[in-house]
Amino acid sequence: xxxxxxxxxxxxLISTILLLGLIAFFTxxxxxxxxxxxxxxxxxxxxxxxKQTVDIQTKNKNEVWNALDKRFNLNYVYHVTKDDxxxxxxxxYLKVEIxxxxxxxxxxxxxxxVEFNEVIEVxxx
Numbered sequence: 001x002x003x004x005x006x007x008x009x010x011x012x013l014i015s016t017i018l019l020l021g022l023i024a025f026f027t028x029x030x031x032x033x034x035x036x037x038x039x040x041x042x043x044x045x046x047x048x049x050x051k052q053t054v055d056i057q058t059k060n061k062n063e064v065w066n067a068l069d070k071r072f073n074l075n076y077v078y079h080v081t082k083d084d085x086x087x088x089x090x091x092x093y094l095k096v097e098i099x100x101x102x103x104x105x106x107x108x109x110x111x112x113x114v115e116f117n118e119v120i121e122v123x124x125x
Contacts, residue, residue, distance in 0.1 A: 064094065
């Protein structure tokens with residue numbers, strides 16, 4: 001009996017196929033989701049750059065959107081549109097809120113939904 005246990009090592013063909021299938025699925029998932037988070041980091045950097053802009057709180061809403069849109073174009077941000085950006089301006093107070101979601105198709109009818117909400121505030125309310 002001891003001899004038969006010592007010869008039975010390794011994976012069977014079915015378990016190897018299942019293991020490779022799981023590795024392929026998670027690799028596909030990472031390859032689909034990672035660009036979404038990379039794009040979001042560009043949105044965060046654009047907002048941080050906008051916050052560092054000199055006298056940004058003195059500009060009107062249209063000028064703030066144009067400055068932000070230029071940063072988005074420079075950083076190749078594709079998932080954020082003008083409808084996703086809410087700019088609130090009251091005197092020398094400026095609040096820029098970006099609320100957007102990204103739906104990425106994985107395989108067949110399986111999709112992933114990622115939601116983001118970023119806010120910056122500049123000036124005194």
